[in-house]
Amino acid sequence: MKLTGAEIIIEVLIEQGVTDLFGYPGGAALNIFEALYNRQDRITHYLTAHEQGATHAADGYARATGKTGVVVATSGPGATNTVTGIATAYLDSIPMVIITANVGTSLIGKDSFQEVFITGITQPVTKHNYMVRDITRLADTIRNAFRIAGSGRHGPVLVDVPKDITAALCEFTPAPKWTEPKVSSAPLSELQKVAALIAKSERPAVCFGGGIISSEASGELLEFVKKAKIPACHTIMGTGVIGFGDELDLGMVGMHGSMAANHAIDEADLLLAMGTRFSDRVATNLRDFAPHAAIVQFDIDESEIRKNVLVDYSIIGDLKMELRSLIPLVEGKERPEWLEMVSKWKKKYNVIGGKDTGSIRPVDIMCVIGEKCGSDVVITTDVGQHQMWAAQFCKQTRPRGFLTSGGLGTMGFGYGAAIGAAVGLPGTTVIHITSDGSFHMNMNECCTAVSNNLKVITVIFDNKVLGMVHQWQNDFYNKHFIATEPARKTDYVKVAEGFGARGFRAASIEEFEKVLGEALALDGPSWIVCPISSDEKVLPMIPNGGTVRSAILE
Amino acid sequence: MNGKKAIIGLLVENNANVLTRVSMLFGRRGYNIDSLTVSETYDPMISRITITTQGDDRVIEQIILQTKKMVEVKAVQLEDENEAILRELLLVKIGADESQRAAIRDICDIYKASIVDFSPSSMVCELTGKPSKINGFLDIIGKYQILELCRTGVTAIDRGAKIMVCENKESHRS
Secondary structure, eight states: OEEEHHHHHHHHHHHTTOOEEEEOOOGGGHHHHHHHHTTTTTOEEEEOSSHHHHHHHHHHHHHHHSSOEEEEEOSTHHHHTTHHHHHHHHHTTOOEEEEEEEOOGGGTTTTOTTOOOHHHHHGGGSSEEEEOOOGGGHHHHHHHHHHHHHSSSOOEEEEEEEHHHHHSEEEOOOOOOOOOOOOOOSOHHHHHHHHHHHHHOSSEEEEEOHHHHHTTOHHHHHHHHHHHTOOEEEOGGGTTSSOTTOTTEEEEOSTTSOHHHHHHHHHOSEEEEESOOOOTTTSSSSTTSSTTOEEEEEESOGGGTTTSSOOSEEEESOHHHHHHHHGGGOOOOOOHHHHHHHHHHHHHTTTOSOOOOSSOOHHHHHHHHHHHHTTSSEEEEOSSHHHHHHHHTOOOOOTTOEEOOOSSOOTTHHHHHHHHHHHHSTTOOEEEEEEHHHHHHHGGGHHHHHHTTOOEEEEEEEOSSOHHHHHHHHHHSTTOOOSSOOOOOOOHHHHHHHHTSEEEEOSSHHHHHHHHHHHHHOSSOEEEEEEOOTTOOOOSBOOTTOOGGGOBOO | OOSEEEEEEEEEEOOTTHHHHHHHHHHHHTOOOSEEEEEEOSSTTEEEEEEEEEEOHHHHHHHHHHHHTSTTEEEEEEEOTTTEEEEEEEEEEEEOOHHHHHHHHHHHHHHTOEEEEEETTEEEEEEEEOHHHHHHHHHHHTTSEEEEEEEOOOEEEESTTOOOOOSOOOOOOO
16 A cells, blocks of 8 residues: 555654644645545544653653653754753653654755754654655664654654655555563573662661652552662652652652652662662762662663662662562561661651742642542643642652653753643643743643643642742852742733633631632643742751751751 | 873764764763764765873773664774774974974974975975874974964774674665
């Protein structure tokens, strides 16, 4: 059967199980959209306001569902607008396929209208990318893109297709959907060594990250820590795996992590790092990180071993499978003194969350969301203070339920991600936690939520400043507040209504409870603006290069 | 970057931009490239790259693991300087009048360098050898006026029957 290149693209997407696309059309992409027109029975395209929003949506879709997110964009500015979203997915190892159209082959390299060398631009932020110049290679190239994006350590793959390739005809042979075989690859003897270390350890701790979620190993992780009776902390990418307040839950680790987590790492004699790469926000001081511990690092990506922190042992492989092999080898060992110590830290520092400011407080807002929504919602965040509060006080236990830009720290990520999550999980309420700073970056995507009647509730922590930078200027730059007090007059309720969404304001926690109830009763998107004090700080804080011993507590 | 010199051999798919990808990886991760050679192998689908770099053991380990991860990289090995045959080609143009020619020719004879071009005021010498030999030759010849110099950078192959083979055959040509 001879198909056009554009039809081949769409047929391979269908073959790979794609049902939803996020994107934006344009001249070079017209053939692809024409092919899509004829296959709307199988694939729904979600038009966003901006290609950045489309990439964040595909990313949020992937994070929420575990499926590979797909973006279609046109050449030139369409392609460059995807870059921040691609880099966001790359830094957090999210599977994504981005199809960009380019100008025709004969126009490439001539600085033609809407031409950019997007494969060159995105090389450092993709797992791999392709420019298709041979139509006979098109179908397999897109299949390869899905295989690369969704295998091993996940990541984004971009395929750039010149317009004439989308128009050319070629024989198309369907192929089955690719799925990654799950295998345990670490030798049993290595796992036995780890089990022996655990048996010997008096003060073991687990630190896990996004790798647990990527490999769908949340259940195995819980089974492991419960069986071995090891307290566990997580990076921001591992939020939602272990129950908040669970006896073994230490909370988040790192710069704004809990004192219990950071103390536990500081005192542990054995640290089991699982699917985490010891970023500078986790290991704030590389030389003094887990100073008393033997470190065992589990990762699917061998190049992560010893990249940032020197470790004593490593297990390379898929975490789900390695944990399944490890669990039968470990025994529950009672370590009453250690658990006592952990529980003391948890009690002692439980009060952290700051002082009463006279305004509605982020910690209380997060608690109300937790109480009202339980674990039924997906939470997305932007980046900054609100992101840390959301992570610190996120009460829900739901892997793939807390979507945040951990690695790149992309302000403006949250709304697109919320749209993607709402599309990927129909019927699920998505709560987008943001701030006045981050929300101004990509609030335009509200139109997308309105067009598709997506139940995304945006909670804006409005402190009138760019809070995280403001906090650093306050603490480390002699209160020299520059470029962080924008004096904006945005009326969020009016803007929400202007987009066709509902807008609410909540100045007290009682009001918040009430309007959250109203927002939850709606079918479509709404915004709740909460004017918080600009004095609210993210605490505790371990300054760059510091350890838990130099944590700022107030 | 401080550390030891290391020579890394790569087999890569001979696709457009593959050299950019490899060099960009070095650039973005802050690894040094002291020299790089690349050419097609007997299999036109595969190219061989030899990179001379520096770093402590951890950096070299990272370089190997990071390059190994690249989709188009088919094999990576750390060349053992004592086991592998390392070669480099030097072309050097020396300003020399009639009175200096004989002396330069003597030096070339000792190093087995060839004189491949000659003009009333200059001569071009060609020398192939391991980097230390090239360096030695340049130390001596450096007392004459060097007008132009180019070195290809190191290329390397193992001695004996050991060969470098592609670890997978899949193609990413598009």
